[in-house]
Amino acid sequence: MAVISNHNWALTVGTFLPLVGVLIMLFIPKAEEALIKSVAIATAIATLAVGIYTMVQFDFGKAGDMQFVAEHDWISVIKSSYYIGIDGISLPLYLLSMVITVLVMIYSWDHVPSPGNPKAFFILMLILQTGMAGTFIARDLILFFVFFELVLLPMYFMIGVWGGENRQYASLKFFLYTMFGSALMLVAFLALFFKTGAESFSIPFLIEKGMDISRTTQIWIFAGMFVGFAVKVPMFPFHTWLPDAHTQAPTQGSVILAAVLLKLGTYGFVRIAIPVLPEAAEAWAPYIGGLAVIGIIYGSFGCLAQTDMKRLIAFSSVAHMGFVMLGISTLTSFGMNAAMFGMVAHGLITGMLFFVAGSVKERYHTLEIKRISGMLLQMPKLGWILGFCAMASLGLPGLAGFWGEFPAILSAYQPAPGLSVNVFRAYMVIAAIGTVFAAGYLLWLFQRIAFGEPTAEFAAGHGHDEDIHDVNKFEWIAWTPLLIAIVVFGVYPQLMFKVLDPAVSVTLKAFGG
């Protein structure tokens, strides 16, 4: 694989620039709230600018190669190095993390959740940004692990401090699940290191040497990584932290969690587990696919049973990540492309849905579906945005969600050679049924909330008129880019597929893809 290391400062700057902002913010007194917010947003925008520069300089003709590669000594004793690079798989996610951070911060300008303290809140978001971006560019397992873990504490505090009533329980659950997963993942990384001759933690090196490991050992090592990544995705049955975390997290936390953090898990599968341990991936694929479709159906049923809007969206995440994992489990270039597209699409759409949920909560002070009604009458713009997102989420052709879901289902028709065609076709049928449920719960949600007359409780003149107002300035600024992206990627998916495809082919080299 060719390595291109032009402009290789760009990734380092793009990853660590938020920390420079943090450093500056530390010296600003807590009371200067406007200044703090401005510095934070300026940092995030500067970071995004570096990200866009990276995209402009990115050689799209060679999207399958690692670009902007930089390598320096880091912990030479354990043979781990500061080794970073970006290819067609990383680039969309790397940019997504930056875009989401900027938008979430703009949204936070007048939406700092109780108990306030914007200084700490914005600092945590910037630290999160460094962790997320770093995970997507790390080419060394230990570096990957450090970035992967770096997001833990900020998110823990975000949920635990600025969350809902049950925040302490939810944040601890989130933390313990993830930490348990990463402990096993770390042991798996170490086993991989020693089984390949204890020479390097570099991912390309391990991809080269990983095939030589015996099948049984591969399966065990894969198991360790599987737990680590599956918790993060989250896959059934490791998903139980997600509804709690999402429901309790502040809007900003939910958006970042759904849009980016969940992708760290699927990205780990695509980037590390599958290419490094191809035989184990093949052995595990039917089970991963099985858990994925269980996740789809289970998530859908979960949605149908929810009475809380945010919890419903959280369960829909479980279902959608099921589609992503199904695409990955086929081990075909087609399925993997769909999965990668699905990750970004889910990030945009579900991120948007959580934004809307946050705004609904702010206006009605509740997310209980049966207490809200007739939103289209009271707040037509917000109502239609919700409708739009629901349509995108259920996979309406022409919007981004479609291109993540439909090809993923289709890819199960013809899985990679060596996998049981019958099993995967069965999965395909189940997943297809899942889309019907998806349409069901999303439309039902929209119908219950947006149609009809406002409930008596929130009707005009009942003391809520001041809160119930349509989409405001900051919301428009934060949401418009996402809404546009959903349409653009829906109408012209090739925009992303052409970046993804070469990189996916490289990743699947071991499977003849």
Added chain:
Amino acid sequence: MLSTIATAAWSSPTIDYHALAPEMILGAGIVLLLLLDLFLSDARKWLLTPVASFTLLAAFIPVLTLALNNAGTREMFDGRYVIDDFSLVMKGMFLLSGYVVVLLAADYIREGDYYQGEFWFLMLSSLMGMVMMASSRDLISIFVALEFLSIPAYMLAAWRKRDSRSNEAGIKYYLLGVFASAIMLYGMSLLYGITNSTKLTEIGASLGSNLTSIRALAVFFVVIGFAFKISAVPFHTWAPDTYQGAPTPVTAFLSVASKAAGFVALVTVVYVGFPGSHAVWQPVFWILSAATMTLGNVMALKQTSIIRMLAYSSIAQGGFILMPLAVAGETGVAESALRAVVTYLIVYAATNLGVFAVVTVVARKTRSGEISSYGGLFSYAPGIATLMTIFMASLAGIPPFGGWFGKFAAFQSLVSAGTTWAYVLAIIGGVNSVVAFGYYGSILREMWMRPVPDGDTSPVPVKSSLAVALGITGIATLLLGVLPGIVIHFGDLAGLAGAISR
């Protein structure tokens, strides 16, 4: 040449003054403290504090020059007193930890009017024992160093004379410590009887890997004796009471420096003295490690007093440090196991001293030792709360703070051994590090998510000496986590590890 000293005739033991400089400076400082204490009036006793801290920093200088000198291993007294990379790293760690403890104790001792001269005298004596321990390669000098570091520590634990808890702390520590010494001495006498030597290398050569039951018993007793010192379960019972009763700076000293000294002795004895006997000590360490971290964690979960929680946390951390020793005898693991122990000790020292600095600062304001007194700390003292967050995250092993690398190094040597038992211990360690977050996280929860218990949100005063201590430990904890290479860079520690892989 210095290396010829090893073979010099008995009649004229040559002294390598450069190599002995740290001990000599410490000794001079101790004498100076005693004399000054005699002649200074009470009002000027505070002068003793800078004398103590400068002595420690001055003693650190030759450690640095020796390390930079790179002249290889220096041996004295027929190879019974050795200055190699391992001993230099540990000496440096003891002296710097001692310096931070002085910073922690300075105001406590002055305000409490607690016999300043005697306090510093005893503390420096104990440190002297530790520094000597790092170089001792002979049963006699190890035992002398051990008593040298322990006896002042017994007195320090009982420092608050009129407080019954402090007296209890001292007595418990003393009785169990002496008990452990007796067991160890018994093991040592057996060793001497079997091998006819007190020099560790000779014992190692003589014992070989031929294990009769009497030899196994000797090795076992010596190892068990040190298990008391490092408060490994089931020999940990003194630790929580002693830690709680002793003055807080003394607790910091015991839980960091004294514990590290125990590990240094253990590692020296095992690596140099019993390299062939791993069939005996590996299972012992395996059991001690698994039991220590598990029980330490479980007990820590239910504590409501911060010091007791830290006591059990310190026990549990000891279990993690023991992990690599459980496989140190496997082929090719010796060096990485030793490196893991040393790395962990250094990271743990930086972090735990930081924790105690925060505890000292917060206790000065809240006048409470309960975990609940940390409620809402972030809202009125964000700086201190952030530092505490960093220290707790480091103890829990979360990147990018120092602790993760200590745990990583320990796991690495376990996995490199590749045996089933090693993997089982790695899994136990993994589960335990998750459980540990239960109590480290509870502090974070108090500070960030709970309300201020008594509504008192006046700012927390930070004395300048404590601020320096917080700065040193905070920076060290961060730096060790982000660039862990620097700890290991001190040397490859091959000197000691070489013995076991022979």
